[in-house]
Amino acid sequence: MFELLAPVFAVAGGLIAAVPIVLHMFRRSPAVRMPFSVVRFLTPTLPKTTKRANVEHWPLMLLRILAVILIALAFARPFQRVTVAKAEESGSADRVAVLIDASASMRRDGLREAVLAELQKVTAGLSDEDTLSISVFSQTARALVTAAEWRQTEPGSRAALLERATTAYEPDWLATQTATAMLDAADEVAREEGTTGPDGERRVVLITDFQEGSQLDELRAGTWPDSVKLDLRIVAPTATGNAGLSLVAEERTGRIRVRVTNSGDATLTKYSLSLFDASGAGVGNPLTVDVGGGQRRTVTLPEPVEGQSQIVGIELLNEPHVFDNVVDLPAEEQPPVVVAHAGSTDTNNADEMRYYLQRVLDGNDASPVDITDLVGADGVALPVPENVRLAVVTDTVPEGLAKSLSDLVERGGIVLVALKSADMASSVKSLLPDNTAIEEGSVKDYAMLGQIDFTSGLLSPFAESRFADFSSIRFWHYRKLSFDETAPTAPRVLARFDSGAPAILESARPSGGKVIVFAAGWHPEDGQWALSTRFPPMIHRLVQLANPRRSGYQLFEAGQSISPPQLTATDQWTLTLPDGSTRTATAAKTAAMPDQAVFENKDAAMPAKPIAAASVVLDIPGRWTLGWETTDGPKSMSLLVTVAASESRTERLPAGQLQALGMSSDVAAAKVASAAATDPAEVAQLDARELESQQKFWRWLLLAGLACLAMESILASLIERRHSIELLN
Numbered sequence: 001m002f003e004l005l006a007p008v009f010a011v012a013g014g015l016i017a018a019v020p021i022v023l024h025m026f027r028r029s030p031a032v033r034m035p036f037s038v039v040r041f042l043t044p045t046l047p048k049t050t051k052r053a054n055v056e057h058w059p060l061m062l063l064r065i066l067a068v069i070l071i072a073l074a075f076a077r078p079f080q081r082v083t084v085a086k087a088e089e090s091g092s093a094d095r096v097a098v099l100i101d102a103s104a105s106m107r108r109d110g111l112r113e114a115v116l117a118e119l120q121k122v123t124a125g126l127s128d129e130d131t132l133s134i135s136v137f138s139q140t141a142r143a144l145v146t147a148a149e150w151r152q153t154e155p156g157s158r159a160a161l162l163e164r165a166t167t168a169y170e171p172d173w174l175a176t177q178t179a180t181a182m183l184d185a186a187d188e189v190a191r192e193e194g195t196t197g198p199d200g201e202r203r204v205v206l207i208t209d210f211q212e213g214s215q216l217d218e219l220r221a222g223t224w225p226d227s228v229k230l231d232l233r234i235v236a237p238t239a240t241g242n243a244g245l246s247l248v249a250e251e252r253t254g255r256i257r258v259r260v261t262n263s264g265d266a267t268l269t270k271y272s273l274s275l276f277d278a279s280g281a282g283v284g285n286p287l288t289v290d291v292g293g294g295q296r297r298t299v300t301l302p303e304p305v306e307g308q309s310q311i312v313g314i315e316l317l318n319e320p321h322v323f324d325n326v327v328d329l330p331a332e333e334q335p336p337v338v339v340a341h342a343g344s345t346d347t348n349n350a351d352e353m354r355y356y357l358q359r360v361l362d363g364n365d366a367s368p369v370d371i372t373d374l375v376g377a378d379g380v381a382l383p384v385p386e387n388v389r390l391a392v393v394t395d396t397v398p399e400g401l402a403k404s405l406s407d408l409v410e411r412g413g414i415v416l417v418a419l420k421s422a423d424m425a426s427s428v429k430s431l432l433p434d435n436t437a438i439e440e441g442s443v444k445d446y447a448m449l450g451q452i453d454f455t456s457g458l459l460s461p462f463a464e465s466r467f468a469d470f471s472s473i474r475f476w477h478y479r480k481l482s483f484d485e486t487a488p489t490a491p492r493v494l495a496r497f498d499s500g501a502p503a504i505l506e507s508a509r510p511s512g513g514k515v516i517v518f519a520a521g522w523h524p525e526d527g528q529w530a531l532s533t534r535f536p537p538m539i540h541r542l543v544q545l546a547n548p549r550r551s552g553y554q555l556f557e558a559g560q561s562i563s564p565p566q567l568t569a570t571d572q573w574t575l576t577l578p579d580g581s582t583r584t585a586t587a588a589k590t591a592a593m594p595d596q597a598v599f600e601n602k603d604a605a606m607p608a609k610p611i612a613a614a615s616v617v618l619d620i621p622g623r624w625t626l627g628w629e630t631t632d633g634p635k636s637m638s639l640l641v642t643v644a645a646s647e648s649r650t651e652r653l654p655a656g657q658l659q660a661l662g663m664s665s666d667v668a669a670a671k672v673a674s675a676a677a678t679d680p681a682e683v684a685q686l687d688a689r690e691l692e693s694q695q696k697f698w699r700w701l702l703l704a705g706l707a708c709l710a711m712e713s714i715l716a717s718l719i720e721r722r723h724s725i726e727l728l729n
Helices: 007-025 058-076 111-124 147-152 155-168 178-191 353-362 399-410 423-431 535-546 564-568 585-590 680-695 697-728
Strands: 002-004 028-030 049-051 078-080 095-101 131-137 141-145 202-208 228-234 243-248 257-262 270-276 282-290 296-300 313-317 326-328 337-342 369-373 390-393 414-418 437-440 449-452 479-482 492-497 502-508 514-518 553-557 573-576 582-584 622-630 633-642 668-672
Touching: 002 007, 007 058, 058 697, 078 697, 095 111, 095 178, 111 155, 111 202, 131 147, 131 178, 141 155, 141 178, 147 155, 178 202, 178 228, 243 313, 243 326, 243 633, 257 270, 282 296, 326 633, 337 353, 337 535, 353 369, 353 535, 390 399, 390 535, 399 414, 399 423, 414 423, 414 535, 564 573, 564 622, 564 633, 582 585
Parallel strands: 095 131, 095 202, 202 228, 228 668, 337 369, 337 390, 390 414, 414 514, 553 633
Antiparallel strands: 002 078, 028 049, 131 141, 243 257, 257 296, 270 282, 270 313, 313 326, 437 479, 449 492, 492 502, 502 514, 573 582, 573 622, 622 633
């Protein structure tokens, strides 16, 4: 039994099919012509016509009618609402991998129900010979039902596996890495052998909200297997739009700012911000903020009033989806970081390294950094202040200051020495490796950085391939450092020039302090280092290494990881979660996490790198408290974790986004599912569209209609030629 997806075209085709009949039966044709031998002296008259109620050319009329009907039926898109069972002997077993989005944006109302409804549709269409696996993903993927489990379970008992998967599915608080999960699932399905028959297909079913922050760019560089098809099923929440709240790092004034981001499909533009104390009670009057769809607005919170309860958080009101509406606020101020500098004091001289250092550190609004000069314009040197953890040396220094810099290293600080000239090295000899010979390097045209150690703390932010290329940085001059690299106390070479000469050295001291030596300066006379995009993040990374926050707070996004020993300088620590539970150093060291990739990413703009097993994933938004013991007593640090800003961008991507990223439309098919899928008429319409898209009878009908038109043209031409011959005879 065939049905029509668009019956209006069939009705229109039936009406149009009557036109050839009318034209054939009621056309006016000339009377019979009688030839005369001499007609030149006769007065010409118009030919007499007669009406005919009979059809002169039946085949021609039938071809025209048939062509109209077939083309109209093609536009009506017929399909057959039948379920064709797979025969066991046909060898048409399919391999289906279901991939379900479990990121934070899936916490919106109605999405969980829509996901389970789509999963039920997928499993209902499987035969006993098909192989199914079910996985969920956010930042990483994990299996709920493996292909091996499905094959090893009797068909009658597989309902228990599906029940386990639906019960276990729960969105987390992490960001969405859709492209990574898609490519991994496709590779796994493509590599499996013996799971499909000769007529079977390999398919990845992706069930997701397909929101703006889905992270799909990796599809441009990745390769999707040609043997695997993608079935994209987009689910929608019960209410569109979303507004999210995030914390912005403090300015130099110490005022706290929050950012309200409104999605592009939002219907609301006016929201309220409510401050609350430790008990959850509101503090003061709510703040009103207007944010248009697709826009964001930053709000500076009012200063606390004397006698008012301490504000510990802020909540976004009047918003339908609450998963990203609460942010914990800093409980104490963090003093600015101070960096000492020894060298030129002229901040406006573009020929000196001080000029570029100042501009890099001034641009760090997230963590204010002050620069103090150790050598005044009159040449008088001051010792390194006690609160300084990083000193930058860019020129010759007095002997007394060199001793103070060595003391800084001994108490755990970092000294960066940028060699401006070979003569400068003598003044900082105590900071350089023993028995080091320094001379000007030989540069023919220009030198470049070659071997780079991306495992080092300084250069690890550039480990990702898109940041790892330093070949665009050219050096006109550099200092050649020669020392015994095999000695036990030899410094670590972090980078070399293309000549093989060391470019960056790192000497670690037993106290935990470090001396980092740049064999070239970053001023224009030595090269283009300061003008490159690698220079600012390198300096900021150095500031982070030298000034780990040992009290106060740090900002993180859910899904980032920390290594507590790097923050506490001790292996004994306790981490209190927002729900009141605790994790200890002993538990973290013994916990096995083989199925979870752990990364460190203190700066969201920097790439991640693997870190030690004794690390903790900040997987819940809220205030985490890291505590540890010191000789001065217990200390603690607040880790403020918020939902990733990308998860607040909930406007749905167009279904053709996959094709825009390079995937073929023959491989990737998209379907927008209903959020609740409870209307029988709507469900039937969705099923009809899916059946029609699979059967595609309209292609054959259209080809048949075109064939009829071609035959009609040939037949009409033959009739016309025969008629012309009769007239000539």
